[in-house]
Amino acid sequence: xxxxxxxxxxxxxxxxxxxxxxxxxxxxxxxxxxxxxxxxxxxxxxxxxxxxxxxxxxxxxxxxxxxxxxxxxxxxxxxxxxxxxxxxxxxxxxxxxxxxxxxxxxxxxxxxxxxxxxxxxxxxxxxxxxxxxxxxxxxxxxxxxxxxxxxxxxxxxxxxxxxxxxxxxxxxxxxxxxxxxxxxxxxxxxxxxxxxxxxxxxxxxxxxxxxxxxxxxxxxxxxxxxxxxxxxxxxxxxxxxxxxxxxxxxxx
Numbered sequence: 001x002x003x004x005x006x007x008x009x010x011x012x013x014x015x016x017x018x019x020x021x022x023x024x025x026x027x028x029x030x031x032x033x034x035x036x037x038x039x040x041x042x043x044x045x046x047x048x049x050x051x052x053x054x055x056x057x058x059x060x061x062x063x064x065x066x067x068x069x070x071x072x073x074x075x076x077x078x079x080x081x082x083x084x085x086x087x088x089x090x091x092x093x094x095x096x097x098x099x100x101x102x103x104x105x106x107x108x109x110x111x112x113x114x115x116x117x118x119x120x121x122x123x124x125x126x127x128x129x130x131x132x133x134x135x136x137x138x139x140x141x142x143x144x145x146x147x148x149x150x151x152x153x154x155x156x157x158x159x160x161x162x163x164x165x166x167x168x169x170x171x172x173x174x175x176x177x178x179x180x181x182x183x184x185x186x187x188x189x190x191x192x193x194x195x196x197x198x199x200x201x202x203x204x205x206x207x208x209x210x211x212x213x214x215x216x217x218x219x220x221x222x223x224x225x226x227x228x229x230x231x232x233x234x235x236x237x238x239x240x241x242x243x244x245x246x247x248x249x250x251x252x
Contacts, residue, residue, distance in 0.1 A: 031198025138165025
């Protein structure tokens with residue numbers, strides 16, 4: 001069977017499952033944003049092939065030397081976050097929500113592309129790299145403000161108290177936000193279809209959420225280029241980039 005024929009059959013299956021579901025929840029990972037030009041962290045060409053993650057996004061190292069993170073942000077993350085645009089997969093999920101079928105997006109990503117595509121109910125397990133705050137007084141800053149401050153000070157400092165700015169993301173060594181995790185778990189327990197898009201499902205504890213949905217009786221669909229540990233539990237596995245698959249299943 002050719003890849004084109006197989007994709008067509010799977011798109012039909014996916015469309016049928018989407019139409020039959022009453023409460024869809026999406027769980028997304030780095031693979032969905034890779035189609036927007038944001039490289040994954042791991043693997044060949046990933047960000048961690050250029051920067052040491054134990055220094056770039058570790059809370060322990062940030063406390064010792066925050067300049068390493070800010071050099072990483074200045075050299076790589078800023079342009080990625082400013083220039084990246086939502087792709088067809090983000091748009092399809094937003095359209096599903098507008099149609100009342102998708103109730104929430106649970107994402108491991110920190111790029112804010114779901115919101116920019118129009119999704120309203122988004123639970124960010126790892127925070128959002130477009131937001132910053134002062135470690136001392138917790139004054140919030142936008143990515144534009146942080147970038148402007150970075151031009152004259154490394155690391156940038158709060159204009160209110162002089163504290164160092166940090167990204168509003170979960171760094172290595174920090175716990176996921178409990179309120180977001182609990183909300184994600186409630187959605188997983190309530191849904192009748194869990195749609196995993198672009199996640200390798202290897203990052204703990206976030207990878208428990210699709211498993212919880214399946215355990216509670218939901219259908220499980222996984223759209224990811226590479227195999228995942230949960231493929232054996234899934235009702236449908238599509239090993240393709242998500243953009244064209246979701247576009248055809250949702251928009252056409």
